[in-house]
Amino acid sequence: MPFTAPFVEVADRVWVARHAWFDVNVSVVGGEAGLLVVDTHASDLAARGVVEEVRALGAGTVVGIVNTHEHFDHTFGNGAFRTAYGAVPIHAHEAAAEATVPAGRRIQALYDEPDNADDPHRAEVQATEIVPADHTFSSVTTLDLGDRAVELVHPGRAHTSGDLVARVPDADVVLAGDLVEQSERGDVPGFGPDCWPMEWPLALDLVIGLLTTSSVVVPGHGRPVDRDFVEQQRNEIGIVAETIRDLASRGVPVGEALGAAEWPFPAEHLADAVRRGYEHLPRSQKRLPLV
Template identity: 30%
Template structure:
């Protein structure tokens, strides 16, 4: 990963806004390595989605959530194990029940330390936020699906299977028709492919397309991406269409025995031509490399 050249990755609650009754989002305000964070309430409990990068960001989120919850019970969940989403969970240990899917818990236990070291090496702004991180152990682990009753509101937690990571999950609030996707979906940027061979090759472009087709079929009215502006169902379609195009253009060239270097060069240029306004161009090469590796492989 390249060194982090962006503003300090700090969660700021000043622009927190209500999406629906008793459902608040703290937006990432376009800052890299800051996720969109959710606070979802029911009559007796409140669920927090994502922690922010490291314990200090998580303490900011916890204070906001605790003030919002009042005397209601707190739960925490994270969409996947990557540092800006889950590496602040320790701040919630004495105050909330940490609930995630089993594949994510395995990712956290087996890869967490390596990702901590990798992200800390991105530069001082990131390393500063990761000081003192202790990887938390979840209190409750589920296999494929979990319905969390917050009191008058049930939140659906669903493991999607391997895509952006092995442990992705989405969080849906049916009565509000809102879905939190984590990094399965980004708004206004190219999909993040954590393709880091030989250290981590769990991302799957093929499975990711399948997951996006499944999510699109559920047709939530509001989509909260991992990063970027909150959107509608078109955001799911945009990501699906992009991933399909990336796969098709990569595989057409792979079938012609074109060199990987030329494939990367040509497909990168094409994607930028199609989406010149999108950020995250550094993720094009890993995405193309991942799909090259998946070419003609049974996933």
């Protein structure tokens, strides 16, 4: 089962806390200028607990926040950190910043549905004020923490349109968000309704280019992993993409695709990947009938 752990130092002044709710990671990078928090958990209430965990580190004050993408389990704590530390800058890719509020409202609407009436986190998700990033970039940017830099890189569309990785070069750490996932459900990546399965392998190729054989990679969910893990997951996502391409080129209808091939991940986790993949393929790679 997922667990809750206090911040653990995975490299020089890079701490990761793994939380039971969504098995989500919150990371902190320390420098002479202060602390940079990467992702902020899934509600204002949950993030207030994270704030106390950060303070317990005794490593300095928070001077900035990074959202690796727009999903609520990575952004809904932004407001709590602003309450605790003032109007610190919140950094994200421009596409993620633009999508944070509508994506969050969709989730709050889902928690309104009768099927979620008994969810123990319903009230705290609905009560959270959605605070999007106010410092954005399109490709690459660097944040200065005094004695070290943190590089924010948008490797392309993958888990979402606005994914980023945060690289700490002197510590050989990459905070990968949901571009990489190590999970209790068999390390299945988050192929959600806004994923880009045909482009995801290429995005991971760029991420792998940032890694050494000694790199620590912190996924959005689960334990830290290494370059070998990322390469394996990239290859499996690549198989998903090429399988979708093959099925579409042979005219297999999208509604029959999951049952028409062998997949590297359980088929029940791939419905959105297949649907999105068919949508994104150029017309020249499709044959009738597809639906």
